[in-house]
Structures are given as C-alpha cells and as structure tokens.
Amino acid sequence: MTTTTSAPAGLIPPSEDPWRGFIPGSWMATVDVHDFIVCNYSPYEGDAQFLCGPTDKTTRLWNTLERQYLAHERRLRVYDVDTTTPADIDAFGVGYISEDDDVVVGLQTDVPLKRAMMPNGGWRMVETAISEAGHEHDPRIKEIFTTYRKTHNDAVFDIYTPRVTAARSAHLITGLPDAYGRGRIIGDYRRVALYGVDALIVDKERMKDAVAGQDFSEDWARYREEHSEQIKALRALIRMGARYGFDIARPAADAREAVQWTYLAYLAAIKSQDGAAMSIGRLSAFLDVYIARDLAAGALTETQAQELIDALVIKLRIVRFLRTKAYDQIFSGDPYWATWTDAGLGADGRTMVTRTSLRLLQSLRNLGPAPEPNITILWDEALPETFKDLCAAISVQTSSIQYVSDEHVRDHWGDDAAIACCVSPMRTGKQMQFFGARMNIAKTLLYAINGGRDEMTGSQVVEGFDPICSDEPLDYEQVWAAFDAMLTWVAQTYVEALNIIHYSHDKYAYEAIEMALHDSEIVRTLGCGIAGLSIVADSLSAIKYATVTPVRDDTGLVVDFTTEGTFPVYGNDDDRADEIAQLVVSTVMDRIRALPRYRNAVPTQSVLTITSNVVYGRATGSFPSGHRKGTPFSPGANPENGMDTHGMVASMLSVAKLDYADALDGISLTNTIMPSSLGHTERERVRNLVGILDAGFGSGLFHANINVLNRATLEDAMADPESYPNLTVRVSGYAVNFVKLTREQQLDVLSRTFHSSSWGPP
Amino acid sequence: MSTLSALPVTDQSALAIEGFDAPEHRLAGTGLAGLAETTLPREKRLEAMRVGELGSIHSWELSTAVDGPGTRLVVFLAGCPLRCLYCQNPDTLRMRDGQAVSAEDLLALVRRYRPVLAATGGGLTLSGGEVLMQPVFAARILAGAQAMGVHTAIDTSGFLGTACTEEMLANTDLVLLDVKSGIESTYTRVTGRALGPTLDFGRRVVAAGVELWIRFVLVPELTDAAENVEPVAAYAATLSTVTRVEVLPFHQMGRDKWATLGRPYALGDTSPPAPELTERVREQFRAHGLVTH
Ligand code: SF4
Numbered sequence A: 001m002t003t004t005t006s007a008p009a010g011l012i013p014p015s016e017d018p019w020r021g022f023i024p025g026s027w028m029a030t031v032d033v034h035d036f037i038v039c040n041y042s043p044y045e046g047d048a049q050f051l052c053g054p055t056d057k058t059t060r061l062w063n064t065l066e067r068q069y070l071a072h073e074r075r076l077r078v079y080d081v082d083t084t085t086p087a088d089i090d091a092f093g094v095g096y097i098s099e100d101d102d103v104v105v106g107l108q109t110d111v112p113l114k115r116a117m118m119p120n121g122g123w124r125m126v127e128t129a130i131s132e133a134g135h136e137h138d139p140r141i142k143e144i145f146t147t148y149r150k151t152h153n154d155a156v157f158d159i160y161t162p163r164v165t166a167a168r169s170a171h172l173i174t175g176l177p178d179a180y181g182r183g184r185i186i187g188d189y190r191r192v193a194l195y196g197v198d199a200l201i202v203d204k205e206r207m208k209d210a211v212a213g214q215d216f217s218e219d220w221a222r223y224r225e226e227h228s229e230q231i232k233a234l235r236a237l238i239r240m241g242a243r244y245g246f247d248i249a250r251p252a253a254d255a256r257e258a259v260q261w262t263y264l265a266y267l268a269a270i271k272s273q274d275g276a277a278m279s280i281g282r283l284s285a286f287l288d289v290y291i292a293r294d295l296a297a298g299a300l301t302e303t304q305a306q307e308l309i310d311a312l313v314i315k316l317r318i319v320r321f322l323r324t325k326a327y328d329q330i331f332s333g334d335p336y337w338a339t340w341t342d343a344g345l346g347a348d349g350r351t352m353v354t355r356t357s358l359r360l361l362q363s364l365r366n367l368g369p370a371p372e373p374n375i376t377i378l379w380d381e382a383l384p385e386t387f388k389d390l391c392a393a394i395s396v397q398t399s400s401i402q403y404v405s406d407e408h409v410r411d412h413w414g415d416d417a418a419i420a421c422c423v424s425p426m427r428t429g430k431q432m433q434f435f436g437a438r439m440n441i442a443k444t445l446l447y448a449i450n451g452g453r454d455e456m457t458g459s460q461v462v463e464g465f466d467p468i469c470s471d472e473p474l475d476y477e478q479v480w481a482a483f484d485a486m487l488t489w490v491a492q493t494y495v496e497a498l499n500i501i502h503y504s505h506d507k508y509a510y511e512a513i514e515m516a517l518h519d520s521e522i523v524r525t526l527g528c529g530i531a532g533l534s535i536v537a538d539s540l541s542a543i544k545y546a547t548v549t550p551v552r553d554d555t556g557l558v559v560d561f562t563t564e565g566t567f568p569v570y571g572n573d574d575d576r577a578d579e580i581a582q583l584v585v586s587t588v589m590d591r592i593r594a595l596p597r598y599r600n601a602v603p604t605q606s607v608l609t610i611t612s613n614v615v616y617g618r619a620t621g622s623f624p625s626g627h628r629k630g631t632p633f634s635p636g637a638n639p640e641n642g643m644d645t646h647g648m649v650a651s652m653l654s655v656a657k658l659d660y661a662d663a664l665d666g667i668s669l670t671n672t673i674m675p676s677s678l679g680h681t682e683r684e685r686v687r688n689l690v691g692i693l694d695a696g697f698g699s700g701l702f703h704a705n706i707n708v709l710n711r712a713t714l715e716d717a718m719a720d721p722e723s724y725p726n727l728t729v730r731v732s733g734y735a736v737n738f739v740k741l742t743r744e745q746q747l748d749v750l751s752r753t754f755h756s757s758s759w760g761p762p
Numbered sequence B: 001m002s003t004l005s006a007l008p009v010t011d012q013s014a015l016a017i018e019g020f021d022a023p024e025h026r027l028a029g030t031g032l033a034g035l036a037e038t039t040l041p042r043e044k045r046l047e048a049m050r051v052g053e054l055g056s057i058h059s060w061e062l063s064t065a066v067d068g069p070g071t072r073l074v075v076f077l078a079g080c081p082l083r084c085l086y087c088q089n090p091d092t093l094r095m096r097d098g099q100a101v102s103a104e105d106l107l108a109l110v111r112r113y114r115p116v117l118a119a120t121g122g123g124l125t126l127s128g129g130e131v132l133m134q135p136v137f138a139a140r141i142l143a144g145a146q147a148m149g150v151h152t153a154i155d156t157s158g159f160l161g162t163a164c165t166e167e168m169l170a171n172t173d174l175v176l177l178d179v180k181s182g183i184e185s186t187y188t189r190v191t192g193r194a195l196g197p198t199l200d201f202g203r204r205v206v207a208a209g210v211e212l213w214i215r216f217v218l219v220p221e222l223t224d225a226a227e228n229v230e231p232v233a234a235y236a237a238t239l240s241t242v243t244r245v246e247v248l249p250f251h252q253m254g255r256d257k258w259a260t261l262g263r264p265y266a267l268g269d270t271s272p273p274a275p276e277l278t279e280r281v282r283e284q285f286r287a288h289g290l291v292t293h
Helices: A033-040 A056-076 A123-132 A139-148 A152-159 A162-169 A190-195 A197-209 A218-243 A255-272 A284-296 A302-317 A325-330 A355-367 A385-398 A406-413 A441-449 A476-508 A512-516 A533-545 A575-593 A613-618 A648-656 A682-698 A711-719 A743-751 B012-016 B042-050 B103-119 B135-147 B166-170 B184-191 B196-207 B226-238 B255-261 B275-286
Strands: A080-082 A114-116 A340-343 A375-379 A402-405 A417-420 A424-427 A431-435 A438-440 A523-531 A547-552 A558-564 A602-607 A670-673 A703-708 A728-730 A735-737 B054-064 B071-077 B099-102 B123-128 B151-156 B174-178 B211-218 B242-249
Touching: A033 A190, A033 A284, A056 A302, A056 A355, A123 A139, A123 A152, A123 A325, A152 A476, A162 A476, A190 A197, A190 A255, A190 A284, A197 A218, A218 A255, A218 A512, A255 A284, A255 A302, A255 A512, A284 A302, A284 A355, A302 A355, A325 A613, A340 A355, A340 A417, A355 A375, A355 A385, A375 A385, A375 A406, A385 A682, A385 A703, A402 A406, A402 A682, A406 A417, A406 A424, A424 A431, A424 A523, A431 A476, A438 A441, A438 A476, A441 A476, A441 A523, A441 A533, A476 A523, A476 A533, A476 A575, A523 A575, A533 A547, A533 A575, A575 A602, A575 A648, A613 A743, A648 A670, A648 A682, A648 B054, A682 A703, A682 B054, A682 B071, A682 B103, A703 A728, A711 A743, B042 B054, B042 B099, B042 B135, B054 B103, B054 B135, B071 B103, B071 B135, B099 B103, B103 B123, B103 B135, B123 B135, B123 B174, B135 B151, B135 B166, B174 B196, B196 B211, B211 B226, B211 B275, B226 B242, B226 B275, B242 B275
Parallel strands: A080 A114, A340 A375, A375 A402, A431 A523, A438 A523, A523 A602, A670 A703, B071 B123, B123 B151, B151 B174, B174 B211, B211 B242
Antiparallel strands: A402 A703, A417 A424, A547 A558, A728 A735, B054 B071, B054 B099
C-alpha cells in the first residue's frame, strides 16, 4: 500500500499566528515536529544559576496533593476507583487538584488518584482489581463486557494454542500482555501543540483517502478502519479540551498553551489506555522553543516558566491505573513509566540540552524526588560538562535519573527518538512497539537438560526432546546443542503468543489516540525479552570450565548440580564468561528473526526484567552456577547478584560487550553504589560518577540505572516506612518508592551487589 | 626487622625479605578474571619473580574514589611483612597464597583499561598486601603504566620503603602512605613491626617531589587516643607534598575472611568508631592545616 506525504491543506495557522517568530522550514508544510525543533531550538551549555525555586502556588499545590491524596493512597494502596464509568478520552467531566492552584489542568477522572476501569483489555482483571481495592463492581458494566462487548483478553484465549498455554503455566513465558494493555506506544503529543487538532484531523482524513482507490485487502481495510478510529479519537480530544475551557482544535499560541495542549494530548492517552508503560516522549527542546519565545517577548518570567514545568511534572506524578496485586508482582511499585527522555546530541552535533532540560531536573529539587516521570538522560561524553555534573549531582542525591547511550539510540533511531518504558527506544511518532514481556531462558536451560520436564514439578511440559541421561560431568557442546534446540522451541512458542496477543490487541483494544499522533505509515517492532541471562552465562561457563555433575531425584529428574573447580563469571570483564553471554543473546536473536511476525514487525530483543526477576526466580530451579532454586534472578542484563566482584566499572564493561545490534530493544543494567565509594566530597562524587558514565557509555554500554545508596538506609526504610515516603530506588529501568515494594522485592533489592570500597564506612 | 630498614636504598637483597615466595595456587575463578596465570615450575617462577617478570597477585578490581583519584585499576599484590590486627585482607598476607601473573599480562590489563582510566581521571594503584614486597615487579609495572600515560599510585605501609628505588619513585605519581599509629609501641602492637621505616619513607617521597596522601585507620580503643593521633598529624604536617589525609573508620568487612582462614582475629568485638570520634580525629588533623576526609 502506498501513501503520499505532500502538504496537508489544514496546516495553516489561524490569524493570531501561533507560529510568529519561529524559523520556517518543512515543518510548516507537513507534520514534522522534529524539523520544527531542529530549526528553532537553542542548545544550552551554561550553568544552573538561572533556575528558580518553586512558586507559592507550586508549593501549595504539591502540599495539597500530598496531604489530601498521596498520604492516604500510601496507606490504602488504591485511593479510590470509579466503578460505573468505563474510561475513555471524554468519559469524565473535569477535575482538579486545586482549582485555584492548578497551573496545568486535567485529570484522568474527576478526582486526583481516583482510578478508572478500562475493561476493553479484559473484564476479569478489572473485577479483581476493583475487589482488591475494597470496592464492589457494577453488575451492569460486567454484563456489558462479558455479554455484549468482546475484550482483548477473550480474543487472546480464543486463539492461544496448547503449547502457549503449557509454556505460560509452566513459567517458561511470563508476564505476557494478554490481560493488560501492552503500552510502549508514545504518541507524539507535541503535534497537538504545534499544529492543533483540526490540522491533524485533516491530515489523517487525507491519508485515509489516499488509498481509497486501491483494491480491497485485509491490510487495506484495517488501514482505513484504524484511520477512522484515530479521527474519532482526535474529535474526542477536542471535546475533552473544551470541557477544560481550551480550544485545542487550533495550535498553541504561547508557552502556557504549548504545555497545556501537550499535556491534554497525553491525558487523552492515559484516559483511554492503561498500557503497561505510558511514556510521554521527548518534550524539553520542543517546549523550550515556546518558553524562549515568551521570555524574549517579556510575556513570561523564568519563575513562571519553572512553575509551568513543575505543574506538568506534578501531573505526571499522579497518573494511575487500576491494577491487580498479581500485576504488582511483575511491575511492582505502581509504575506507569511516564518516561521523559531528554538531552543527547542532534544529528548536526549540537547538544539537545536546553534550558528546559535543566528546568525539568530542577523540578526534582522544587518538588522533591519521585519515581515519575521516569527521567531518562541520553548520555554522551560530548554533553555540556555543566549538565553532566548536574545530572550526576541529582543521581548522587536522589537516584532519580536513569541513563541511556545517546550514541546507540541516535545511530539506530535518530535524534528525535524517545524511550518507552525503561529502555525501549523509538522514533517519536514514527514507530511503535508490540511489547512482549519475556521468556525465561534460565528455565529453558534446565528444560534442555531434562528433555522438557519441569525441574520444579517433574511434569512433562515440552514433548519430543531427549534428556541428558548420563551421570558423567556435563559436556559443554552437548548441553549447548540441547539448549539451542529447546530455545528454538521456546522462541517459537513465545513469538506465537505475541503474534496472537498483538493481533487481538489491535482488534479489541486499539490505541486510537496514541496512533492518531503517529504518522500513517510507521515502523512496528516486536520487542521480545529474555530473563535469566547471567544464570545461563555462568552455568554454561561452569559446564565449560569447571566440572558439573547433575544431581537427580529418584525419577531421574535433574534437580541440582555439583560444581567442582572454578569458572569465569559474567560481570567481571572476563572475556571467557562474557563471550558466552554474548553468544546467548545473539542466538536468541537469530531464533526470533527466523519466525513469522504479526504485521511484519521488526524483531528486537530486550535484556530487561522490570521487577519480574523475583517471580521468575521463584518458579525456577537450581543451576550449575550456584544460583539456588526459588531465589530471585538478577535484574535485566545484570551479573548475578554478588558475583560481580571486580567493581562497578568492570561489571559495566561486561554488560557493554553484549552487542546492541542483537538487542535493539535495550540492555538494562542496574547498579547500586554506596555514596562513600564515589568520593569524600560532593564534588568528588559528582565528578567520579560523570567519569564512570563516560567510561561505561564510551565502552558501548546501552543503559545504566544508577542508585547511590547505603544498605543501612534501605534497612531503615523497611523498618520505618513512614519516615521514607519519598525514598526512590531504581530497580530495573525505572524507579519506585522503595516503601511501595513488596517485602520480598525489598529483600531482593537488598540482596543485590552494593559496589563498595574496602575502606568505606561499615 | 632492623636489618631490613638499614638496607641500602638500591640493594636488591631487599628481595631476601622473609616470605618472598612463589605462589602455589592456580588461577581462581574470581579475582583474577581476564588475567592469564603462569604455569612455570616453581624454581623458574621464583627466578622470574626476582627479576620482576612475574608477580604474585591476589586480585584486581576497578574501584572508584578509594585508592587514589578517579576510577582506578587496583591490583592487590600478595604478601605483607606486617600483621595488622585489623587487616581487612588477611588472605593477601602470604605471597605464596597469591597467583603468578606475568608483568606483560598485567600491563596488557592496564592497556585494556587505559580509556576507562582516562575517562574517569583515574589510574593504576598497586596495593596489597604490601606492594614493596615485590619491588622489582612493581617497578616494572609502574614504569610500563606511566609510559602509557596512565596515572600511577602505590598504597603502602612504607615499612619496606628502602626497597623502593629512586627510579621507581620517579615512576609513581602518588603515594598513599598508611601511617598506622603515631606512638612507636602502639604501632608495634597494631602491626607487629617498627614505625621508623614508614616515617623515613614518607620523607623520601617528599624529597623526590612525589604527591602523598596520608592514611590513618581509626580503630576504637586501639589507635584512637589523641596522643596516638597527634604525632601522625604533626608528622604529616611536615611533609610538603601531602595533599590530603584520609581517616578511615575501622569496619568489620574483613571478619569473615579471618574466620575462613581459621586465624585468630583480635578485633572480633570491636565496633566501628562513632561518627563523633571519627570527626574528632579528623579535626585533629585539620588543626595542622591538613585537608582531611
Ligand atoms: S599492611 Fe595492610 S595488608 Fe599488611 S597486614 Fe597491615 S592491613 Fe594487612
């Protein structure tokens, strides 16, 4: 199918000229926010002196929110649920935190923190979540979604194959988005501010009819139908904006409107979808253009500019979705990944850091640290030193920033890419992901040895594979061949499940408003994930370099191993072990590439576990590496907890060896370092962290989640959570309030490697 | 002991140090990751160690902000003539417990990390154990690292300072000198050795114009007496190339290692110093105009 991208008729600004003073470019003729930014933004290399503290309004608003809502929510888990109004863009009337003090307005429902139900994904999840929150569901709504309206979840289970259900219940594949929204789609919310919704509707109508003359095909029909859905969603967005008193059919005329319009577009997304990750994209340079214009014209002061950013950040901190407790096991701490991507370099070599990048960081000081928005800095050694220092200082003080390699992202996805969720990069408005949770490759290794029998239950889950029967020490070549064969089976089953899920999601829970803020022709990736990399790498290394003998129960099932001798361990910059990890990642990718994919999606892989490393571990047996049955996996691509004994930088260098080309959806490393191990003075700590980040990313690392924490602080927080409401820890590509984690997950965080210096304080 | 401190500065008979020995062990899975071990017969190994082609190494790591500026490749050499009561690395005390690694391989490791060390403003630190137990090997590594443009440091008690040649000092950018006590008798109680050689070595470092950091491990009821701290501070204040003093609070992270080795550990019941005590001692140093952390 072909479509053209000539100038849409509707992109003409209204008479007050919202585009006054902007440098013209092709962005005026086609929807192209990136071009607008490149033409108009001002890189900032200076220091943080210009920044302002919070206004009285900001402080009052934040205090109101804290006292009247957040404090209650921490106690109750769920503040409130609306049980009668299935959510949609314009399903609710207006709501405010404080009508007097809200600088940026708009809530998901009519009350802050009140959660809406989104039953298109599946009724059972909604009903469970409502009852777990201590409420009763409305039988009328249940009747609608169980009798008249088919859901995504119903469709998935209509199609699932026996092998998918078998692998799913055996925990070979876990966390599939078959009962919750898939997320990881970033609408280009900036388009609403720059062009106004009317122009976007005209553009979508034009694109819809661009194919009108072509022959029927299922793709063609879906294209036309999806465009119609998108146009309806854009109209609903205009209605929702009007309720709050804004005419967002037209472009934003100043900074205040640009922030408000962008937020309303995002709000439409989070009112209608509860995707696992609802990221906001890359806003700073865009908003900075508007702020700079108003500042220059004397229409805005720096204090007011900061107030606007603070207000937006406050709104991003109170996004809420109705989730079950089971969901919290996989994604703990109630995250929604309003990931805000910032910094990096432009293709022309200029830094994309603007004054608004600093204003965003300043919000962490004005409001105190918090897990959301998930501030993600695209790091490059060439970023302005003052900015690097500022980021590192905030990491040292609050651990509330994560870092991703700008070079990897820029080289593969361009300089307007944003991170969805934790580490998944995509070109804003031009690309979306079919999110895939992950397969348990550690368990796959045990299945290979046991010929498809489950090491925990003994039952035969996968048919047609021979177990390794000999009681001699395991032979590396033989185990590798068996692992590869089992991996192929698991990958086939996994990708089959993903194809089914995304086919059903598009059909029954289509993200109309998010996709309306994308181009009509986009790139789709299938983000396949793995869990248990360090265990597989270390176990294969043990089999190769030490002597590993299986231990069997009386049915012949291998339930443990004895490992004699020593072996290289992944995470110590030892090539022998790290090469095995590389081989595993590239083999997984090869197996996935060979499989058919829904909508011809580009296959990608992530080495990321979110917080599911705990549930994966619980369902998995013991390993030649010494990893014990039932204990948490290390997160993401991390080395096994406590086994990276050569320092944080060595552990980074090991992870950096995994080839990003094999894992385009991201390779996640979460590190915890004690403050004393970064230096004696604040200045030393900051400079040393900058050095570590430069060194890690300079060596090819993709992602670094940096915690600067003492173990004692976490232990205190477990004992006395009331005193640590805002203690933020980075768990795996995102941050959580530590006190919101389950006890098991808190213990998992404590069991991770704390990189310390030998003479640090005890 | 006294014969040791009387050794002429360049006398290679310093290698006759008691305990200078070839390692017995094979490469362990952790600790020496990425370094090849040497499998020469023992006699050949000992010979190669005397000429500095081979060293006995406990482990290495990349650590930040503890053993010199920036992120550093810290190499822990095996063997130490002291027996500090609080030693946190009791498994590094005997040279034959280490592993034989060639100078060539270790320099290859330095080369591998040169970009990382440069990016972080760090460098190489030879620590231990006692680096000056293997002076010829250490000198070779320091010279090789400096030739690559890598910042070099040694972390030493200074007790074997006479084994450090002028040339070796010239190849060292920073000396971390552990002055474990100011009173002779306390020093001996803590380490089993004499204090004099350490003080002499510090002065030699200054004479060579090499930057010095003075480190003092603060152990409650062992080294914390004001009278014990004072002479250390006064001494440090006389050394013109001292740029900082680090007061390191005692901790119990080494306790398990003593237990594993089955050796008696005298400080099993000692607590880390209270923050106020640490601050008092730091103030004592600061009173001498020393930048103290
Ligand atoms: S000098 Fe260092 S290595 Fe030697 S015994 Fe004392 S503390 Fe231990």
